[in-house]
Amino acid sequence: MRKDSEVFYQLSYNKTKIIEIGLIAILIALGANILSVFIFKQIPLYWSLCIGIVFILIGIFLLFYIKVEGLMHSYKFKGFLLRDKEKDQFIKVDNYSLSEDFNRIFNSVLSEDKILKKQWSEDNLDNFFQVKDNKAVGNKSLKSYRLVEEILDYITLKTISITLLTFYDNSNSNNLVELNREDIPKILLDNRVLELLSKIPEDRDFDNTEISKNTFFSSEIRYERDEGGNPKSEIRTYEKFNLILPKNCTIKKDKNDYIVLESRYFKIRIKLFYSTFTTFVPTDFKKYYLGLESNSQIDVPMIICDINMKLKLWSLFSYRGWKNYQWIDNLIQSLRENIDKKHFMNKINWSTAQVLIKVFK
Numbered sequence: 025m026r027k028d029s030e031v032f033y034q035l036s037y038n039k040t041k042i043i044e045i046g047l048i049a050i051l052i053a054l055g056a057n058i059l060s061v062f063i064f065k066q067i068p069l070y071w072s073l074c075i076g077i078v079f080i081l082i083g084i085f086l087l088f089y090i091k092v093e094g095l096m097h098s099y100k101f102k103g104f105l106l107r108d109k110e111k112d113q114f115i116k117v118d119n120y121s122l123s124e125d126f127n128r129i130f131n132s133v134l135s136e137d138k139i140l141k142k143q144w145s146e147d148n149l150d151n152f153f154q155v156k157d158n159k160a161v162g163n164k165s166l167k168s169y170r171l172v173e174e175i176l177d178y179i180t181l182k183t184i185s186i187t188l189l190t191f192y193d194n195s196n197s198n199n200l201v202e203l204n205r206e207d208i209p210k211i212l213l214d215n216r217v218l219e220l221l222s223k224i225p226e227d228r229d230f231d232n233t234e235i236s237k238n239t240f241f242s243s244e245i246r247y248e249r250d251e252g253g254n255p256k257s258e259i260r261t262y263e264k265f266n267l268i269l270p271k272n273c274t275i276k277k278d279k280n281d282y283i284v285l286e287s288r289y290f291k292i293r294i295k296l297f298y299s300t301f302t303t304f305v306p307t308d309f310k311k312y313y314l315g316l317e318s319n320s321q322i323d324v325p326m327i328i329c330d331i332n333m334k335l336k337l338w339s340l341f342s343y344r345g346w347k348n349y350q351w352i353d354n355l356i357q358s359l360r361e362n363i364d365k366k367h368f369m370n371k372i373n374w375s376t377a378q379v380l381i382k383v384f385k
Contacts, residue, residue, distance in 0.1 A: 099331040099356060103363040104303045106314070109321040112148050115314060119372055121362035122179070122327060129175050133217055136228070140216065143167040149323075153300060162300040169298065173281070174217045176296040176327070180283055181212070184294075185268035187358050191351040203267040209276060212267075222265035270349065282332075289349055292333045296363070299326040303365065308381050309374065329363045331356060 103122050106115040114130055117123035134141040147167040154161050163169065188200060205213070205222050213219055269275055273287040282293040303326040310316040333352070361367055369375070 097331075097333045097335070099329075099333075099360075101329040101331075101360050101364040102303065103327040103329065103365050103368075104305065104324050105298075105327055106305070106310075107149065107323040107325065109150065109323055112145070112150075115316070115322070117314065117368075120368045125179050125182075125362075126175055129178060129217060129221070133171070133175070133220060137216075137220060140171060144171060149325075152298075162298070171217070172298045174215045176298065177212075177215055177283065178217045178221070180294055180296050181218070181267060182265070183358055183362065184283075184285070184355060185266070187355045188268045188270065188351055191354050199271050201269050201271050201273075203269065205265065208265075208267050212275070212277065218265060221263045270351070282330075287349070288336065290333060290335050290352065292331065292352065294359075295330045296359075297328055297330070299328045301326045306374075306378065308378055312381055313372075313374075313377075327363065329359050331359065 105123060105126060106117060107113070108115055114123075114127050116127040134144060144167070149166065149168050149172070152163050152166055152169055154163055192200060208218075267275070269285070270287065273285055276284050276286075278284050278293065280295070281297075282295040285292045285294075302324050305324050307318065310320070310322065311318060316322065361371075
């Protein structure tokens with residue numbers, strides 16, 4: 025089944041239809057030309073040529089305008105995080121990629137960087153939500169908010185890289201460019217989470233740790249042990265973060281803090297951010313799926329993934345280019361599957377579970 029996020033699939037499909045219609049149009053034009061010769065026989069050849077060219081250009085423009093379903097595409101996926109206000113900690117939701125990734129990175133960063141941990145404690149998210157002029161606004165000057173945004177940016181960058189590696193089957197494809205830590209643009213390396221997790225173990229306090237490797241993304245999760253030899257709950261993570269990009273594609277952050285990927289065929293802007301809105305999570309979900317007490321003080325902030333994509337005019341005339349950039353469809357789908365709350369609830373079949381809970385209560 026075709027999904028509405030499969031932009032380049034739709035373009036390829038529409039382009040095939042355009043070619044078919046174009047061939048039919050040529051046949052019709054030949055027939056019309058025979059009839060029109062009697063009309064234009066009194067008009068000078070020069071003017072006949074100009075009029076013909078104008079009509080052809082108008083026809084081509086209308087053909088592309090009508091059949092290509094727009095050059096602008098926008099997507100918005102709404103997810104969530106769970107934050108225990110009393111403990112000032114985030115709660116991991118099993119099988120929900122956004123929550124699992126966020127909690128792992130958040131706990132790893134605070135366990136290693138004492139300055140960030142202090143900033144988090146002194147300037148936490150309890151003061152994020154404010155009301156001004158009867159509108160909910162977020163206090164984005166909070167140091168804790170900045171850390172959350174950096175974690176979300178890191179997750180976005182990692183998703184882009186993994187999507188490309190998967191699309192090209194983990195091969196050293198000529199269509200990919202790999203940027204190591206030294207080559208990553210400074211505006212991205214200013215992300216303290218990326219800078220910390222990608223710093224080599226030799227430059228960090230990694231003594232007395234047990235290593236658990238993830239070979240797919242060259243990551244190492246290191247568990248500290250106490251005096252009795254038992255693993256501590258705190259973890260420290262090293263990830264050999266090599267940013268993977270398509271060939272001839274640039275990456276940057278714009279003034280609105282969107283991550284921007286741009287090539288001659290497209291421009292895509294992605295922002296994963298901590299919203300000023302909260303979202304609803306059923307009480308039974310908290311109790312039975314997460315094992316939380318009913319009197320727990322839990323915040324459920326909404327996490328929004330905003331994607332804006334513009335296909336450039338070059339894309340309409342490229343066949344090979346479309347095939348090379350169909351990974352974007354995979355990226356949009358990956359972001360949907362990792363973030364969207366509705367998709368997660370459907371994946372764990374929560375509606376059925378909720379019915380069973382009510383039956384056996």
